[in-house]
Amino acid sequence: MPETILMPMNRVEGDLEVKVVLEGDTVTDAWVIGTMYRGVETMLIGRGALDGLVITPRICGICSTSHLLAAAMAIEDLASAPVSFNGRLVRHIALAAEKLQSDLRHLFLMFAADLVSPVYAAQPLFAEAVRRYRPFQGDAVVSTILATKMLPEIIAILGGQWPHSSFIVPGGVTSHASAADLRQCRMLLAQFRRWYEQTVLGCTIERILAIDSRDQLDAWLEEGQAHQTSEFGFFLQCGRVFGLDRIGRAHGSYLAGPDCADDGESDLPGGFVRNGEAAPFVQQQISEQVKYARYHPGGAGDHPHDQETHPVEQRETDGKYSWCKAPRYLGHPAETGPLAEALVRQDPLPADLIAREGGASALTRELARLLRPARLVANMEHWLTRIDAGQPYYQPLDLPTSGSGVGLVQAPRGMLGHWVRISDEHIEHYQVITPTTWNASPRDDADIRGPIEQALVGTRVRSREDPVELGHVVRSFDLCMVCSVHAFSRAGAPLGRWRVGP
Amino acid sequence: MARRAVIRARIVCVGNSLIAGDAVGIHVLEELRTRTLDAGVHLVEGRLGGLDLLPCFEGCSRVVLVDRVAGYGRPGEVVRLDAGDLGAAGASPELHSGGLLYLLKALPFLGVTPLPDICLIGIEGEGNEAAVRLAADWALEACL
Numbered sequence: 001m002p003e004t005i006l007m008p009m010n011r012v013e014g015d016l017e018v019k020v021v022l023e024g025d026t027v028t029d030a031w032v033i034g035t036m037y038r039g040v041e042t043m044l045i046g047r048g049a050l051d052g053l054v055i056t057p058r059i060c061g062i063c064s065t066s067h068l069l070a071a072a073m074a075i076e077d078l079a080s081a082p083v084s085f086n087g088r089l090v091r092h093i094a095l096a097a098e099k100l101q102s103d104l105r106h107l108f109l110m111f112a113a114d115l116v117s118p119v120y121a122a123q124p125l126f127a128e129a130v131r132r133y134r135p136f137q138g139d140a141v142v143s144t145i146l147a148t149k150m151l152p153e154i155i156a157i158l159g160g161q162w163p164h165s166s167f168i169v170p171g172g173v174t175s176h177a178s179a180a181d182l183r184q185c186r187m188l189l190a191q192f193r194r195w196y197e198q199t200v201l202g203c204t205i206e207r208i209l210a211i212d213s214r215d216q217l218d219a220w221l222e223e224g225q226a227h228q229t230s231e232f233g234f235f236l237q238c239g240r241v242f243g244l245d246r247i248g249r250a251h252g253s254y255l256a257g258p259d260c261a262d263d264g265e266s267d268l269p270g271g272f273v274r275n276g277e278a279a280p281f282v283q284q285q286i287s288e289q290v291k292y293a294r295y296h297p298g299g300a301g302d303h304p305h306d307q308e309t310h311p312v313e314q315r316e317t318d319g320k321y322s323w324c325k326a327p328r329y330l331g332h333p334a335e336t337g338p339l340a341e342a343l344v345r346q347d348p349l350p351a352d353l354i355a356r357e358g359g360a361s362a363l364t365r366e367l368a369r370l371l372r373p374a375r376l377v378a379n380m381e382h383w384l385t386r387i388d389a390g391q392p393y394y395q396p397l398d399l400p401t402s403g404s405g406v407g408l409v410q411a412p413r414g415m416l417g418h419w420v421r422i423s424d425e426h427i428e429h430y431q432v433i434t435p436t437t438w439n440a441s442p443r444d445d446a447d448i449r450g451p452i453e454q455a456l457v458g459t460r461v462r463s464r465e466d467p468v469e470l471g472h473v474v475r476s477f478d479l480c481m482v483c484s485v486h487a488f489s490r491a492g493a494p495l496g497r498w499r500v501g502p
Numbered sequence: 503m504a505r506r507a508v509i510r511a512r513i514v515c516v517g518n519s520l521i522a523g524d525a526v527g528i529h530v531l532e533e534l535r536t537r538t539l540d541a542g543v544h545l546v547e548g549r550l551g552g553l554d555l556l557p558c559f560e561g562c563s564r565v566v567l568v569d570r571v572a573g574y575g576r577p578g579e580v581v582r583l584d585a586g587d588l589g590a591a592g593a594s595p596e597l598h599s600g601g602l603l604y605l606l607k608a609l610p611f612l613g614v615t616p617l618p619d620i621c622l623i624g625i626e627g628e629g630n631e632a633a634v635r636l637a638a639d640w641a642l643e644a645c646l
Binding site for chain 1: 520550553554556557604607608611612
């Protein structure tokens with residue numbers, strides 16, 4: 001007799017429920033339920049053309065820089081306005097600092113906390129996992145909190161405030177980093193690089209970026225104790241022993257938007273990878289579907305420029321189950337995040353891991369998240385050398401009274417898009433698609449599951465009392481439901497409690 | 503040249519000014535801005551900061567948090583929670599999302615020296631003008 005488990009998720013930065021059907025010890029179906037309505041799009045209608053810059057960063061306390069940048073870029077696109085080169089670099093350095101902090105805190109504070117579950121008590125690496133990952137006081141936890149503390153300082157030096165910075169504006173940034181400011185940023189970044197290389201990698205960034213296959217990764221692990229005892233080395237071993245490489249297969253489709261700071265090698269052009277085939281990124285191929293989302297299907301079309309956000313009242317009979325819409329690219333569900341970024345960039349290591357292991361797993365996603373800082377640090381160092389403190393950081397622009405624009409950003413959790421339409425100097429239409437909306441999407445109009453729903457199907461659960469495997473799969477997408485569930489409340493479903501129903 | 507006063511205490515007000523139900527900490531911040539603070543007392547706009555408020559706990563002997571609370575009194579009531587009360591709140595790691603409570607639980611392990619005395623001035627519910635004024639009074643008293 002199949003049994004349904006409804007699991008309010010904790011440590012996912014917001015409000016999310018996951019419902020799964022278990023037959024025996026295996027998940028046979030899954031639903032990811034965004035439990036709250038966000039409403040920012042509706043709030044913006046009728047407001048001044050630039051109000052998105054103030055309102056949308058409040059969607060999230062973690063990704064506020066990402067939303068601010070996307071909102072500014074949407075206005076720049078609308079105005080067809082060039083952006084100050086210095087300004088572009090400063091924005092992307094701030095965004096990268098936000099990503100560095102998010103990636104490492106997610107892994108060691110949120111994701112790894114599940115690896116100290118009693119379910120793993122008999123595993124040979126359990127005692128060491130507890131020493132490293134124990135909530136609040138594990139070595140990796142404490143080390144990560146202290147090392148990532150310095151990253152917002154970089155944003156504060158460049159932009160004056162974090163979180164909820166307001167220094168990014170259409171045309172560039174309002175701040176003017178001096179040569180001394182830039183030196184200070186370089187110093188902080190060097191300090192972070194030292195910690196990341198010594199503690200997380202056990203080798204240099206350049207060494208880890210040179211690994212281009214699973215065989216080379218295994219050889220790197222065998223090279224010496226420094227690699228095996230580094231946080232990356234231990235997590236890799238622990239993930240394999242605990243079976244994280246065998247759970248969490250999704251659809252095999254990955255999406256990343258363009259991420260261009262420098263017109264150079266450090267840029268990501270964006271793209272869509274499905275079943276190993278890469279296609280260029282075209283934002284017009286994005287659609288939003290609402291058959292199972294609590295919204296009216298109104299609007300002139302499914303594209304975010306046309307899609308409207310009108311909530312429908314909750315009914316038991318209409319099948320709608322989530323406040324997340326179902327975004328699709330070329331009609332397909334797609335996961336987004338550090339792994340998708342790496343695959344779109346055609347980084348050889350993750351591509352080989354996926355090819356050899358039959359698809360992405362919870363472990364592959366987390367390894368990609370643990371390795372992304374290597375590239376980010378190198379990019380930030382390069383961008384800092386490209387800023388000329390003697391040149392302007394802002395280029396004035398004329399804002400048309402009407403028009404439409406799109407701003408796309410690679411936020412910490414993946415592709416973030418803002419679509420805006422202005423009429424008579426007021427916002428007529430606004431749509432935000434956050435990374436988590438892609439990953440935590442409900443089923444679409446063709447009844448195809450969203451990426452996390454799909455990744456949960458087939459997962460085997462060792463203990464019904466502590467189905468920690470489901471947590472691994474869901475958290476490997478680093479959800480941020482504050483973004484994707486369109487309100488914020490301290491009240492809500494009790495977290496950490498299992499409800500087992502018929 | 504005037505010497506900068508040593509920071510003795512920080513009052514850290516947290517909340518979200520855009521959400522009426524969660525704005526009361528910020529209202530207290532605005533009230534405190536109209537008051538005269540002792541030279542050694544710094545006022546911090548903590549907003550939605552969680553772990554990133556760690557620097558606020560460094561280099562001072564007392565931190566006074568101001569925030570909305572739930573379940574500690576009647577709506578509009580102002581309460582003071584000290585270290586023991588805060589330790590009991592959110593004792594399970596499952597209740598944390600890397601926010602302020604996570605920081606408070608992790609703080610003893612982060613090597614912060616000296617570890618400041620911490621208390622929270624809480625306002626039950628959305629608050630009102632009287633509660634905001636009272637909370638501001640209590641926050642200043644807690645710095646003494």
